[in-house]
Amino acid sequence: MTVDLEALAALGARMVEMTPHAAALGMKFVSVEADVGTLKIPYRDDLVGDPQTGVLAGGVITALLDHACGLAVKAAALDADPTATLDLRIDYMRPARPRRDVIARAHCYKLTHTIAFVRAAAFEDDPDDPIATAQAAFVRAGAAPKDSV
Amino acid sequence: MTAETRADRLAALLVAVPYARFLGMSAELAGDEMTAILPFSPHLVGNTALPALHGGVLGAFMEMTAVMQLSIREPALRAPGAHQPRTIDVTIEYLRPGRALTLYARADVRKVGRRIANVHVEAWQETRASPVAALRGHFLLRLTR
Numbered sequence: 386m387t388v389d390l391e392a393l394a395a396l397g398a399r400m401v402e403m404t405p406h407a408a409a410l411g412m413k414f415v416s417v418e419a420d421v422g423t424l425k426i427p428y429r430d431d432l433v434g435d436p437q438t439g440v441l442a443g444g445v446i447t448a449l450l451d452h453a454c455g456l457a458v459k460a461a462a463l464d465a466d467p468t469a470t471l472d473l474r475i476d477y478m479r480p481a482r483p484r485r486d487v488i489a490r491a492h493c494y495k496l497t498h499t500i501a502f503v504r505a506a507a508f509e510d511d512p513d514d515p516i517a518t519a520q521a522a523f524v525r526a527g528a529a530p531k532d533s534v
Numbered sequence: 535m536t537a538e539t540r541a542d543r544l545a546a547l548l549v550a551v552p553y554a555r556f557l558g559m560s561a562e563l564a565g566d567e568m569t570a571i572l573p574f575s576p577h578l579v580g581n582t583a584l585p586a587l588h589g590g591v592l593g594a595f596m597e598m599t600a601v602m603q604l605s606i607r608e609p610a611l612r613a614p615g616a617h618q619p620r621t622i623d624v625t626i627e628y629l630r631p632g633r634a635l636t637l638y639a640r641a642d643v644r645k646v647g648r649r650i651a652n653v654h655v656e657a658w659q660e661t662r663a664s665p666v667a668a669l670r671g672h673f674l675l676r677l678t679r
Contacts, residue, residue, distance in 0.1 A: 406588035409556075409577035433552040434598075435618050442553035443621045444594020451590040452580075467581065470589040474625045 393417045396465070397424075397456050407452055410445060415488065422456030424449060425488040439483035443517075446487060446507050447475055450519040453489035454503040458523050461493035461501065466526030468501065473521045481516045485509045491519075499525055540566060540606040547602055547618075554598060557591070566607055570599040572637040579634070587632030587666075596639050596655040596669035597624055603641035604651055604673060617676035619651065624671035632666045635659045649675055 398414045401407045401424060410432065415423040426432070426441075426449050434442025451473055458468050481487055490512060491505035501523040506515040541563055548554050548561060557578070560571045572578070572595050580588025604619045605611050611619065639657040655669040656662075 403582070404588070405577055405579040405582065406591055407580075431552045431556050436550050436552065437617065442551070442594065443597050443624075444553060444557070444590065447593040447597065447624070447626075448588060448590020451588070451593065467583070469631070470626075470628045472625065472627050473589065473593060474623065475593075475621075476623045477621050480620070 390418065393460055393463075396459055397422060400452070400456055400459070404452070406448065410448060412449065412452060417456060417460050420457060420461040420493045421490065422453050422460050423488060423490045424453045424456060425486050427486045428484050435480075438480065440480040441487060443475075443477060446477075446481065446489075446517050447473070449487060449489045450475060450491070450505045450507055450517065451521070453491040454493075454505050454519065454521045454523065457491035457493040457503050457505070458496075458501040458525075461496050462525065464526075468523040468525055471500070471522040471524050473519060475517050475519045477517045478515050481507075482509055487516065496525075501525055543606050544568065544602060547605055551598075553594075557595060557598070559595065559598060561602065563606075568599070568603050568606060568641065570595065570602065570639045570641075572639075574634050574636055581631075584631055585634050587634075587637065589626075589628060592628065592632050592637070592657060592667040593624065593626040593669065595637060596626065596641075596657050596667065597621060597671065599639040599655050599657075600641045600653040600669065600671055600673060603643060604646075604653065604675070607643055608646065608675070611675065619673040619675050622650065622672040622674050624669055627668045628666075629668065630664065630666050632657075633659060637666065638662075646675070651675055
């Protein structure tokens with residue numbers, strides 16, 4: 386199957402611009418390739434979780450990782466069908482550095498008929514020095530959570 | 535350092551944490567039990583078709599609920615200038631779509647060790663018995679005593 390990267394990139398840009406919460410966080414589309422999606426959030430004072438240190442709130446990283454995982458599922462499934470997060474585990478390795486943008490890169494490494502499995506990491510510029518890593522499972526379209534869980 | 539009252543500490547946190555204000559979070563206290571409240575607002579939506587709250591909002595709100603419950607529970611954490619508990623890991627379970635309604639959450643502090651606390655959080659909307667999402671997490675306590 387040929388992956389239409391241009392169409393995927395357009396989808397990725399729409400996913401941040403058309404989602405009210407992503408737009409409110411100032412989320413930006415970075416890139417997309419087969420099975421992988423990358424997004425970022427530029428640092429903003431009103432997203433700080435610890436006023437003593439100026440570190441972004443964990444919830445900001447959570448929302449960014451969740452959204453990047455959703456993009457990775459789209460990049461793997463190659464359809465516009467909606468997905469719903471089933472579960473999301475996040476390990477925080479260290480605080481985000483103050484006044485730095487945070488990038489999240491997600492890889493959908495397995496798709497079944499109903500479930501998409503994704504791993505992701507959040508970092509400033511070095512993927513090998515992560516702020517947090519995530520492991521997520523998404524329900525694919527046709528299996529809405531309220532019917533299946 | 536003198537410990538503030540729980541209500542003072544909670545009010546101070548809600549004002550001092552920019553991200554809590556960004557979400558629009560508030561809280562009510564009954565003794566040492568806190569109910570966190572997140573009124574619906576369009577900027578919290580993740581799916582405009584349903585509409586449904588963003589999964590990140592549910593996770594963020596429950597994580598903040600856990601941090602705030604810990605901050606008001608332990609006298610050493612209520613001291614002015616005490617460090618906030620820091621999240622080590624969270625596991626978020628999404629049970630139902632979060633609808634365009636007020637969201638509530640309560641945190642159940644399962645264990646507080648010398649350095650690490652284990653907390654379970656449940657979030658619901660109209661019916662507490664039908665939770666929208668749940669969170670289990672570990673938090674690093676940075677006591678100043």
